[in-house]
Amino acid sequence: MIELLSLPATEVAPRLLGATITVGAVTVRLTEVEAYLGEDDPGSHAFRGPTPRTMVMFGPPGHLYTYFTYGMHVCANVVCSPDGVASAVLLRAGEVVEGVELARSRRTTSRSDRDLARGPGRLCVALGITLTDGGADLAVSRIRLELAEEPQAFEQGPRTGVSGDGGRASFPWRFWMPGEPSVLPYKAHVPRHR
DNA sequence: GTCGAGATTATCT
DNA sequence: GATAATCTCGACC
Numbered sequence: 001m002i003e004l005l006s007l008p009a010t011e012v013a014p015r016l017l018g019a020t021i022t023v024g025a026v027t028v029r030l031t032e033v034e035a036y037l038g039e040d041d042p043g044s045h046a047f048r049g050p051t052p053r054t055m056v057m058f059g060p061p062g063h064l065y066t067y068f069t070y071g072m073h074v075c076a077n078v079v080c081s082p083d084g085v086a087s088a089v090l091l092r093a094g095e096v097v098e099g100v101e102l103a104r105s106r107r108t109t110s111r112s113d114r115d116l117a118r119g120p121g122r123l124c125v126a127l128g129i130t131l132t133d134g135g136a137d138l139a140v141s142r143i144r145l146e147l148a149e150e151p152q153a154f155e156q157g158p159r160t161g162v163s164g165d166g167g168r169a170s171f172p173w174r175f176w177m178p179g180e181p182s183v184l185p186y187k188a189h190v191p192r193h194r
Numbered sequence: 195g196t197c198g199a200g201a202t203t204a205t206c207t
Numbered sequence: 208g209a210t211a212a213t214c215t216c217g218a219c220c
């Protein structure tokens with residue numbers, strides 16, 4: 001698995017579809033991901049070089065990169081590419097296949113089970129991933145990643161939610177499994193301002 | 195179902 | 208002080 005994760009995020013992302021990620025009693029099957037590169041990718045946090053936060057992205061593959069966004073939400077990434085090269089795959093959405101009760105108790109706002117892990121922030125809440133899980137090694141931590149046995153059929157398109165110049169639609173690096181109800185329909189994101 | 199607006203805080207300049 | 212890889216809610220179709 002570490003061989004696969006040493007590839008660039010754009011290669012790893014489609015292979016993560018159908019994979020399961022387990023944190024404690026909750027297991028999620030991934031249905032939607034997004035690839036981020038490093039210094040060549042204006043949409044990436046690593047675009048302007050390493051900072052204390054993005055350091056994990058430049059480290060060895062197979063680690064977890066977490067960050068806060070809009071002050072309220074946590075997003076989780078799997079670090080790719082060899083040590084020294086920044087690259088990561090954002091876990092955007094999935095389907096809870098185990099521990100539904102627990103996930104539901106953490107997500108008081110969603111009514112249907114389909115929405116439990118629909119979206120990056122929700123996915124982290126459902127799994128119980130927080131900022132303190134950042135930098136964890138997936139091989140030894142309480143977070144475990146298990147790849148699908150066979151590559152899954154997928155579609156790809158522009159990334160969502162990325163603000164800034166080339167970040168938005170310049171790179172078609174969002175990957176999802178067609179026909180999955182837990183995948184959000186694509187909508188161009190308009191950056192908000194106060 | 196879609197659309198628009200506001201919430202809230204770690205991180206960087 | 209500005210910014211942000213989002214979510215929820217309320218209004219409308």
